[in-house]
Amino acid sequence: MYVYDQYDQTIIEDRVKQFRDQTRRYLAGELSEAEFRPLRLQNGLYIQRYAPMLRIAVPYGLLSSKQVRKLADIARNYDKGYAHISTRQNVQFNWCELEDIPEILAELSTVQMHAIQTSGNCIRNTxxxxxxxxxxxxxxxxxxxxxxxxxxxxxxxxxxxxxxxxxxxxxxxxxxxxxxxxxxxxxxxxxxxxxxxxxxxxxxxxxxxxxxxxxxxxxxxxxxxxxxxxxxxxxxxxxxxxxxxxxxxxxxxxxxxxxxxxxxxxxxxxxxxxxxxxxxxxxxxxxxxxxxxVDPDYKTLQDQDAELAALDAEHPGFARWRQRNTFAHKKPGYVAVTLSLKPTAVAPGDLTDKQLDAVADLADRYSFGEVRNSHNQNIILADIEQAQLFTLWGELREKGFATPNVGLLTDIICCPGGDFCSLANAKSIPIAEAIQRRFDDLDYLFDIGEIDLNISGCMNACGHHHVGHIGILGVDKKGEEFYQVSLGGSSGRDASLAKILGPAFAQDDVAGVIEKIINVYVEKRDDEESFLDTFRRVGVDPFKERVYAANN
Structure with a gap:
């Protein structure tokens, strides 16, 4: 990964000193809120519903284990013990005190990190x-x-x-x-x-x-x-x-x-x-x-297909996890592994300070000390020897990272929503949890196959609901939280925008609506046809008829 030279380090340290003085002047009443606002935005600091939110830059999602440990320290010492992975591969802290922000930035600078250009009208993280x-x-x-x-x-x-x-x-x-x-x-x-x-x-x-x-x-x-x-x-x-x-x-x-x-x-x-x-x-x-x-010091290995197949037969849970959470590697004998941050009852993309420390340790022992964040709000260890997969799986289960749902319905992209964001019309996290609880049968999830479900708490679309195969948008109806459902979006090659299904639903109805949508898909699909292909073939009407007929 890129390593700062002295010019880079000096620039970051100078910026910390500059913002420390700006914050001091603001707290002393020497800068107005209007004067301070562009200065804090230039340093990734938002004022959210309950506390300042600090967004840390993670260029193209790449982190060293040393940097991950520093994020754990910050979560422990300056936040409420956790961090959030955003859809731009950055890291957010939701409960920082304004007075602590300069010190946090100073600590980040010691591991070649910062919050520059993570907000404001500028070029954001690539x-x-x-x-x-x-x-x-x-x-x-x-x-x-x-x-x-x-x-x-x-x-x-x-x-x-x-x-x-x-x-x-x-x-x-x-x-x-x-x-x-x-x-x-x-x-x-x-x-x-x-x-x-x-x-x-x-x-x-x-x-x-x-x-x-x-x-x-x-x-x-x-x-x-x-x-x-x-x-x-x-x-x-x-x-x-x-x-x-x-x-x-x-x-x-x-x-x-x-x-x-x-x-x-x-x-x-x-x-x-x-x-x-x-x-x-x-x-x-x-x-x-x-x-x-450059490539790390890969070993000369052979693919372990027979050995892994034997482990699959003996351990069905391992087989499921390997099917969903590993990704083919360019080097024989290696795979990339996704650590799911989407277990039920955990806000999608959240992980604790202890989990951050665990990720750093795992990266050092298994993956050349490197970690990646995905825009799907998960963590990746990119260079795992296939011979170590079974041992790694056991450790991931202990740490809460082995949910075998990557790419499935419960691998939900979700913004923080009304629980944190002052712009949100509705909460997102409870909707994600309700859907995860409704679809808690792994056999059924695997049968349904790959589905992108994205949730946003407002039209700013931080949860990318427009390009979810199923998208959910929180809306305000006369002071009450409702949810608009859309179908058929895709963010991949030949991207498409989802079509709104119809009138919005009350919070308690959303999980049931999603279940009806999935039932229509299961009934209409041909052989191994994906949700997106089925939707594009049959159109929105069969889904609309099922969902709204049951509500009339």
Whole structure:
């Protein structure tokens, strides 16, 4: 992973000193709330319903065990003993005291971490595939390119005050596990007809109040011009993006208003002034960054298929876990393992300080001291020897990480909702728990197969409900919490937005509604057909008829 040089470290330490003084001045009454607000946002600090929330940057979701231990210390000493993994692969603390924030940032700086650009109208954390660097279907390792984008975008003076927040995702594999088409900019690694590397560029994707799937405006951008082209996109957005209405300020609104074709023309006109300039990437620069992402010291191993099959037969629980929570590795004899943060009765994405310490220990003993966060709000150990899987499974069961539900209905993406967020219309966490309790039969979950269920507490869509196979949105009806259900979304390749089923439901009815939806799917599916394929084939009407007929 990327390691700071002295310049990086000095910048972070200087920022800590700066914010310490800003906080002191605010608490002393020398800065007004209006003056302090942009300063705290620049350092990842939100004022939520009950306490400040601090969002820690985790570039492209990659952490060292040392950094995970520091997060455990912060959870223990400054929060209520837990942390939350966000859908941007970051880490959030929900119960910090304002007076402690400068000290927290100072502690983070000792392990090369910070909270810069995790909020505000700037370029946020660049995200990617949680299996980057180890996936069998990978064209390139996207992490060096994410790091190049991070270094370009951090403290970029021209893009510090954009019309609205800005999100970039990079995919380096055949499958899109980075949801690039629902980002402000999505980058997909491709090779042209002569094998040269470039990027297919999507712009104008995003969720929230106006969900839109992005449009590809460049089918092959040579890698040398990545930064200059991103510069051109951001300049066009900065120039033409609306600032009079925050609900219409995202780049997706601009692209839609201009049309993707006109937007691309304006980008190309701006790019003409930047192309082949100082930001042109060189082989030497790419190799400088890529040197931080070399393979660890893998052993020469053989796949353990026969041995694992024997363990599967003897231990059905292990077989289930291995089927759902392991992912094929590019190296023989290795797998990537997902630690589920979705057991019933735990807020999706939450883990305690003791669990954070346990993750760090497991990473050191099993996975070269490295940890990844996924935008699905789980944890990944990317380099596990197959011969150690059974032992690891036993430890994960003890620590609460072995729920065999990755990719299944109860592996729910869920925002904190009204339990924490001051913007939320309704609670999200109790809805997730009710659904998990309703679908507590693992045999049935496995029979249903892969389903993405996403829950958001408001239209800001932090739970990505628009792209869930099943999406749930909390809405306010005359002061009461209700939930709107939508079907058919997808964040993968050829992304799609879900269709609203109909009128919203009361909280106590939601789990039952989901059960009726699943029953229709089970009745209508062909052979091994997925939920999404069945929905696209039969349409929304059979689901709507079942759900609302029972409620009339």
């Amino acid at each position: 995200t990617t595939d949680q299996f980057a660097g180890v996936a069998k279907d990978e064209i390139i390792d996207p992490r060096p390119w994410c790091e190049i984008i991070r270094q370009w975008s951090t403290f970029h003076p021209e893009f510090a005050h954009l019309p609205r927040k800005f999100k970039i995702a990079v995919n380096g594999a055949v499958s899109d596990r980075a949801a690039i088409e629902v980002h402000d900019i999505g980058l997909e690694a491709v090779n042209n007809e002569v094998g040269e590397l470039g990027f297919r560029v999507s712009v104008g994707g995003g969720l929230g109040r106006t969900p839109i799937v992005g449009s590809f405006i460049n089918e092959f951008l040579p890698w040398q011009h990545l930064i200059s082209y991103l510069d051109a996109i951001l300049r066009v957005y900065n120039r033409y993006g609306r600032r009079d209405n925050k609900y219409k300020a995202r780049i997706k609104i601009l692209v839609k208003a201009l049309t993707p074709e006109v937007f691309a023309e304006r980008v190309n006109a701006e790019w003409a002034h930047l192309k082949d300039g100082p930001t042109t990437l060189t082989e030497a620069e790419v190799q400088r960054v890529a040197a931080h992402f």
